[in-house]
Amino acid sequence: MADAAVHHAEHGHHSSTGLSNNKLGMWLFLGSECLLFGGLISTYMIYRGRVGEGPRPGNVFDIPFTSVSSFVLLMSSLTMVLAVAAAQQRDDRGTTLWLTVTGLLGATFVGGQVYEFTAMYNEGLGYTTSLFGSAFYTLTGFHGVHVTVGVIMLLSLVAIIKRSNVPGDKAEVVELVGLYWHFVDVVWIIIFTLVYLIPT
Amino acid sequence: MTTTAEHTDHGTHDDHAEHGMSIMGYVKVALILAALTALEVATYFVDFGPFFMPVLLVLMCVKFFIVVSYFMHLKFDNKIFSFMFYSGLFLAVGVYAAFLATFKFFTA
Numbered sequence: 001m002a003d004a005a006v007h008h009a010e011h012g013h014h015s016s017t018g019l020s021n022n023k024l025g026m027w028l029f030l031g032s033e034c035l036l037f038g039g040l041i042s043t044y045m046i047y048r049g050r051v052g053e054g055p056r057p058g059n060v061f062d063i064p065f066t067s068v069s070s071f072v073l074l075m076s077s078l079t080m081v082l083a084v085a086a087a088q089q090r091d092d093r094g095t096t097l098w099l100t101v102t103g104l105l106g107a108t109f110v111g112g113q114v115y116e117f118t119a120m121y122n123e124g125l126g127y128t129t130s131l132f133g134s135a136f137y138t139l140t141g142f143h144g145v146h147v148t149v150g151v152i153m154l155l156s157l158v159a160i161i162k163r164s165n166v167p168g169d170k171a172e173v174v175e176l177v178g179l180y181w182h183f184v185d186v187v188w189i190i191i192f193t194l195v196y197l198i199p200t
Numbered sequence: 201m202t203t204t205a206e207h208t209d210h211g212t213h214d215d216h217a218e219h220g221m222s223i224m225g226y227v228k229v230a231l232i233l234a235a236l237t238a239l240e241v242a243t244y245f246v247d248f249g250p251f252f253m254p255v256l257l258v259l260m261c262v263k264f265f266i267v268v269s270y271f272m273h274l275k276f277d278n279k280i281f282s283f284m285f286y287s288g289l290f291l292a293v294g295v296y297a298a299f300l301a302t303f304k305f306f307t308a
Contacts, residue, residue, distance in 0.1 A: 017278075017280065019278055019280060019281075023281065024280070024281070024284070027281045027284040027285050028284050028288075030285055030288070031284050031285050031286075031287055031288025031289065032288055033288070034285075034288040034289045034291075034292040035288060035291065035292045035295070037292075038292030038293065038295065038296045039292075039296065041296070042296040042299055042300055045300060045305060046300065046303050046305060063241070063244050064241075067237070067241045070237060071234065071237060074230070074233055074234065074237060075230065075234075077230070077233075077267060077271050078226060078227065078229075078230035078271075080271070081226050081271045082223065082226065085223060085226070178271075178272075179272055182267055182268070182271045182272045183272070185267060185271075186263075186264050186267050186268060189260060189263045189264050189267065190260060190264065192240070193240065193256050193257070193259070193260040194260075197240060197241075197243060197244055197256055198253065198256060
């Protein structure tokens, strides 16, 4: 009985399949997120040629800069998976280190996006300048908000683990945040190709 | 009381057997992803001719499935998780492909 209580405290509640309800819920959430970003990407694809009097995509995109940002986000997936591995080995020090590095890489990506938006605005592409501008800012802005939420979750997790007196009891939480983080990364893999690399 | 399934799922936190990847394995996957990204960016600077679009789309899909399979552990995890994620993904692809077709996106 006591063993069962400890087991639940460490790994959360499990369904009749023996799988974690939290993990099932996260995968279901990520599946629904595919529909959200699918709608935003489709809308962008339809409106990307509707530039009106505003600048064209090729005139405002800075591919070398965005490539570096993409690389930063991609590497944050590596540091995230290292954090998950450390958490599963009950290595709190390694977990907090890799979570912090992941958060910093994510913050760097968001900073790059803010810089990119500012540069585009200064080049004449506002949110209401054209349908292209609206669709672009909505799509990449939604993604940026997801990254920002991820950074907040990562840094909150670091604080929670540091304040915890029981080492190694947050493995599943770290894994769930990791799933969310990797999803944000795969969405960017699609956005980078379809929005930035494939011309209008 | 715990079940056999629970033991299988959570019993061995001291190694990576439950997800089938070592630290070096993750680093190798990241290096492959970095190389594929470099190839993607190269298409912007080098003329790939008629292969431009297919190369980019294939690279995008390969990177997507590498991250989902290895970093998100779907390849090693229970198939129910794969079903839940891919159901949403393929539903989205189907719905929005039909949506784009109604706007004559593929024929314009």
